[in-house]
Amino acid sequence: MSKPSIPQGTRDFSPEVVRKRQYMLNLLKGIFEQYGFQPLETPAMENLVTLTGKYGEEGDKLIFKILNNGLHELKDAKREKVAEDWNKMLEKPFSSPAITERALRYDLTIPFARFVVMNQNELAFPFRRYQMQPVWRADRPQRGRYREFWQCDADVVGSTSLINEAELLCIYQAAFHAMKLPQVTIKINSRKLLAGLAEVSGNAALMMDITIALDKLDKIGWDGVAKELEQRGISADGISSIREIISVTGTNEEQLAALEAIMSGSAIGLQGIEELRKTLAYHQSLVNTAWDSTIEVDISLARGLNYYTGVIVEVTTSAVSMGSIGGGGRYDDLTGLFGLKGLSGVGVSFGIDRIYDVLEELQLFPAALSVATQVMIVNFGGENEAYALRALQPLRQAGVTAEIYPDAAKFDKQMKYANKRNISYVLIAGDDERAANKYSLKNFTTGEQQLLSLEECMAHISSQG
């Protein structure tokens, strides 16, 4: 028998990790609910046809497809169809419903759009939903990149109000404040400003090319971007105009004022400036002064190849070396993919695998999470076992997490277990204790031991927290 293993790029979450993840997810859940967002869960499997063509050619290759069951039971024409389609699948990227009808969820956005379209008559719009579930991608696994990973999204569909953008900024700030994450910056821009930038640089038709090149600014620097812009057909004049625009500095209002002057000839650029001003004004009326993260207009923020059409945001922390820990934006026609037109949406995503790593590196998880069981009762067997058992349920009823070592094993073995489990207290119920109708309560950190009645034990544990 070979040693068991798990698939490359997947992880088991041990109890300690699950507790830390639950802390993070519950914190986010609490904030989402406070802001009126509602939980949604969709199946791990979607019909393959729901997913294909939504993530670009590269994305399609990374979808995990599920083999139909019972293929060996097929007869005649169906069997021939399967044999024929199989040959096509060996030739080129090709999906045959006769072979794979279903696939694993690739993100949370497409299933959300699919859900909204299927349930459009039952839902109350604007529909605010949050969703925290795993997704699967057949990417090459590497440090920080998994084949099974979690996404955590909050979206509003059915409202064009910029109050939604402002509320989502508040959700980011409230969440990172609650996690005590330092040095958080939320960059904000608008795809309309990028369209304006393309327009005033004389390359209106090349807006996506400019966006894709600008998206690499952090990674390859301005010289790299300039080279890519040139390759993508932007003139030298255009490139220098783009450089001038993305070099605008100052406070948010100073940047917007400067851009307003530069973009005076671009209707869409001016609209983008107006939307950013409104979003920031709404945000100003909702911001909590205790939040210490900052919102910064950044005209070079691009958010890559995707479906955004309005305000876009991206979150980073300078406290550790890590890419973005969140991002999002407005998309005008997501549900249009499934036939429901004219429903505008805006959403943000928390990169919870990365946020986990940041909280871990900065030791920001509450220490209490690592204490699973407060009290372990030592088991000496026989009549002492019966005496020990008498303490178990009263402790639990008093709100103390308690367990008894189930076997009358050697004292050392039981202590080793308590140590490995990071248990706070050990309750000893031996002959002497039983004779005195008391229990010895040993603090596992300090080593201090006291002979106490059960009530005194409970009071002591509760007072120590």
Add this chain to the structure above:
Amino acid sequence: MSKPSIPQGTRDFSPEVVRKRQYMLNLLKGIFEQYGFQPLETPAMENLVTLTGKYGEEGDKLIFKILNNGLHELKDAKREKVAEDWNKMLEKPFSSPAITERALRYDLTIPFARFVVMNQNELAFPFRRYQMQPVWRADRPQRGRYREFWQCDADVVGSTSLINEAELLCIYQAAFHAMKLPQVTIKINSRKLLAGLAEVSGNAALMMDITIALDKLDKIGWDGVAKELEQRGISADGISSIREIISVTGTNEEQLAALEAIMSGSAIGLQGIEELRKTLAYHQSLVNTAWDSTIEVDISLARGLNYYTGVIVEVTTSAVSMGSIGGGGRYDDLTGLFGLKGLSGVGVSFGIDRIYDVLEELQLFPAALSVATQVMIVNFGGENEAYALRALQPLRQAGVTAEIYPDAAKFDKQMKYANKRNISYVLIAGDDERAANKYSLKNFTTGEQQLLSLEECMAHISSQG
């Protein structure tokens, strides 16, 4: 574009359903943690080799297999291997790692065993874990049977103490008590008693046949079972002896006493009786008198075709017509499948899809779960919008779940939304309210409306809960 849909046998969980499911899962989580059980999560995908051969021939057919990616990029020998294996897959049940290396989790028990074996050096034994995750089976979907459904298991491995069995009985009782589920019965038996029954009926070698036949007693009645026993080669004498044994009645102790007399010639049968007595005695020392479910010895309880070797349990409620809502037992060598011998385990499972249906049918979900947002602020636009926004964050900081209707839509439209969302209060911030620096708070259930300061609004909402 065809209408979007989800795969047969899968479900979207709408916000209301997610809330009810979370209530149930959090309640169970709280109890598991109280008893010292620790959370574990394993990946949705396992290596196919981990799963095959563990669930019987029928089970193997129901495993969802994931197609390897990049098949069309294979060349030469690898490609020929895939073509060859594909032909085999069309002929018979056959798994080729060249085509499918991975599969979806089929239950939580095998991944748990796999995890324990992989992490045996880091874990503290006895290891108590709970796990609540979806599993996937390519079963024919029907009412109450899904292709994606959730399991919820609690197991202890590395201890043979019957205290574990007693604690798991307490967990069942505490959980169903907390859910207020009435008329719950936990049937208890031992595989050793079934072995004893086979022995004293003169059919020791046919113990599994007898178990499989007895398992159908509820469905096909004694006559059906007798017929099946005959088909499985049990003599008429044997059948009448089995009938006599399973007809034993009385209190738990009366039944055990009667069985002790009947099984005096079967060492294993007597051992089963002894273990049941000890389990019940331990349970007696831990039981909470408030729990109203009952524990009943039932010698006909069999728990079908599986790996149990000791005490077995099954939970039903007579309050609704529904099969078992939980079950479990002791298994002596689960991790042996993966090369780690001699680790005894015992576990129980909660059938949470069925429990959900029962709670729903009996209307036992707390009413508060259906109120997601307590207050919606009406949006009249312009200066009134700015005035409305001033109320939003103070409400949330006071612990009130609040949202503003993001667009200055028609009043009726906003009221319709609040109604559909089951929102408790509506806060009206119009010209009059703004002039008075107050807000009109409308109770959406009673229709009652009051002009109040923001502080008074918060006090009123908090006092109404």
